[in-house]
Amino acid sequence: MSLLFRTNRRSAVDWRTPGATVTGPWPTRDAGRPLSDSPTANEVYATQPSLRKVVEFIAKNVARVKVQAYTGDPNGLRKPLPAEHPLAQMLARPHPQITWYQLMHDLVCDLLIYDRFLCVATPDSLLTRYEPELWTFHPVPQMLDKVDGYQLGTRPADQYVPFASPQYGVAWWGKGYGGSQGVSPMETLRQTLDEHTESVEWRREIWKNGLRMPGYWTQDLSEAALSHDARRRLQEELANYVANGGKEGQSPILRGIGYTAMPTTFTPQSAQEIEGRTLADIEVASAYGVPPEMVGARVSNYASQQAFRDALYRETLGPLFTQMQSAFNLHICDQLFPGCFMEFNIDSALRGSFVDDAQVTSSAVGGPWLSVNEARISHGYEPKGAEYDGILTQLNTVRGGGPLASPHDTGSQNLGGHTA
Numbered sequence: 001m002s003l004l005f006r007t008n009r010r011s012a013v014d015w016r017t018p019g020a021t022v023t024g025p026w027p028t029r030d031a032g033r034p035l036s037d038s039p040t041a042n043e044v045y046a047t048q049p050s051l052r053k054v055v056e057f058i059a060k061n062v063a064r065v066k067v068q069a070y071t072g073d074p075n076g077l078r079k080p081l082p083a084e085h086p087l088a089q090m091l092a093r094p095h096p097q098i099t100w101y102q103l104m105h106d107l108v109c110d111l112l113i114y115d116r117f118l119c120v121a122t123p124d125s126l127l128t129r130y131e132p133e134l135w136t137f138h139p140v141p142q143m144l145d146k147v148d149g150y151q152l153g154t155r156p157a158d159q160y161v162p163f164a165s166p167q168y169g170v171a172w173w174g175k176g177y178g179g180s181q182g183v184s185p186m187e188t189l190r191q192t193l194d195e196h197t198e199s200v201e202w203r204r205e206i207w208k209n210g211l212r213m214p215g216y217w218t219q220d221l222s223e224a225a226l227s228h229d230a231r232r233r234l235q236e237e238l239a240n241y242v243a244n245g246g247k248e249g250q251s252p253i254l255r256g257i258g259y260t261a262m263p264t265t266f267t268p269q270s271a272q273e274i275e276g277r278t279l280a281d282i283e284v285a286s287a288y289g290v291p292p293e294m295v296g297a298r299v300s301n302y303a304s305q306q307a308f309r310d311a312l313y314r315e316t317l318g319p320l321f322t323q324m325q326s327a328f329n330l331h332i333c334d335q336l337f338p339g340c341f342m343e344f345n346i347d348s349a350l351r352g353s354f355v356d357d358a359q360v361t362s363s364a365v366g367g368p369w370l371s372v373n374e375a376r377i378s379h380g381y382e383p384k385g386a387e388y389d390g391i392l393t394q395l396n397t398v399r400g401g402g403p404l405a406s407p408h409d410t411g412s413q414n415l416g417g418h419t420a
Contacts, residue, residue, distance in 0.1 A: 050280040051189075054288050055112045057295050061312065062320055063105040066345045067091050074329070074341050086125055087337045094127035103129060108320065112288065115182030116175040118150055121332050123169055137173075139180035147180050163331070170335045174327045185287065192283045219257050289316045313349050321346060368392050 069088040072078035081088045094103050103119070106129055110117040114132040121127055135153070138160050140146040149162040150171065163171040175182035217238075219226065226234065234254075281297035291308040292298045321344045329341045361369050371391050373383035396402035 050284045051113075053281065053295055054284045054290055055109055058112060058288060058290065058317065058320070059105045059108040061349075062108045062317055062324070063101045065321070065349045067100065067325075067342050068345055069340060069342050071340050074343070078341075081340060085340075087333065087340050087342070090121075090125055090127065091342060096126075098127075098129075103127060104324070107324070111174065111176075111320075111323075112185065115178075115184050117173065119172040120168055121170045121172060121336060123166075125336070127172070137175065137180050145177075145180060147175075164335060170332060172328055172331045174323060189284065189287055192280065192287070217257055217259050223257075291316075313346055318346075367394055367397050 069081040069085065069091055070078040071081055083089070083092070091100060094100055107117045107119060110129075110132050116132060116137065118130040118132075118135060119127050120130065130150075135150050137147040138149040138151050140148050149160055149165075150173070151158045151160050153159065161168050161171075163173065165171075177183070234257075278297055281295060282292045285292045285295050285297055291311065294308050294312060325342055325344055333341050368391055370378075372388040376383050376388075394402070397404050
């Protein structure tokens with residue numbers, strides 16, 4: 001009689017947990033779990049690879065841009081505040097254990113994931129971020145989109161705190177459109193994430209249940225039939241040759257039992273696993289307004305990367321910079337530091353390489369723009385004497401008595417476009 005069974009890739013002792021099971025519109029454990037249903041941001045990042053990639057990309061690029069404190073007119077003349085000013089100190093060190101980079105990174109993540117953020121300037125001039133899972137905005141009665149404070153907790157009976165509280169401090173907050181709590185982008189991305197979830201779940205079941213040795217085993221009719229226990233042991237031993245048994249890749253030798261291979265058309269390439277992940281990256285990046293090329297979802301060259309980088313800080317991150325600094329100036333500066341404001345130094349992020357920046361600046365000012373001592377200090381060397389503090393004037397420029405407008409001119413610019 002013939003012996004016909006499918007080889008299981010698991011060994012007799014398997015330490016792995018069962019795969020995800022779908023109990024509703026979303027699986028209980030899978031890469032497609034909706035962010036709005038997750039209790040912690042750490043779990044969100046652990047289960048959503050495409051979302052983490054895009055959200056982290058945006059948050060890091062916003063947080064890396066330096067902030068500066070000024071006094072004067074935000075749209076006109078301004079003067080940088082000295083380092084000892086309380087606002088400048090708050091921006092330099094918002095909390096003894098938290099840097100400005102970390103604070104801004106986390107606030108941007110809150111806004112991108114939950115569509116709301118809250119940070120409180122305590123009476124001792126420290127900024128403290130409140131995690132979105134621990135609070136909700138307090139809506140104004142009979143007004144859908146208006147809020148006047150926040151509640152510490154998620155129940156109606158929890159403590160209500162107005163935005164300007166003598167006990168808790170002044171709140172720096174913001175939210176999106178669509179209700180008193182904002183609308184999480186995860187609601188908008190639900191269809192995309194749902195499709196990605198189903199594809200991941202399908203591939204996982206294929207990897208778990210698919211044949212690692214596509215074919216069937218037969219027993220010679222002249223041999224005695226295997227008993228139930230012998231057949232079970234044979235299955236376990238054959239499983240050890242597939243995975244987790246320590247004999248993977250080896251070839252078993254069985255008396256009276258032969259193996260007949262069968263062709264299979266299912267491969268990782270035919271499952272389009274790479275294409276599915278790339279599509280998820282592209283969809284999520286597009287939803288957040290990030291060029292997919294910037295997160296590696298599509299191939300690009302150096303020239304296009306430079307163009308995407310310029311567009312990133314203008315079209316994608318520009319509104320975020322405006323939202324965050326406008327909220328800070330309105331809620332914090334107007335309340336605690338009248339006449340002062342903060343601003344992101346976006347120009348520093350848009351600058352090219354040092355060589356390109358140096359050439360453009362030199363052409364704009366018509367000559368060198370750093371003294372010898374300034375250049376030495378910027379490279380970590382000790383400055384020379386006071387005679388090296390001045391900026392050199394090149395004699396071939398107009399300022400030095402020469403014919404050229406800048407050191408980079410060829411001279412033809414000063415002759416109406418004609419060479420001498």
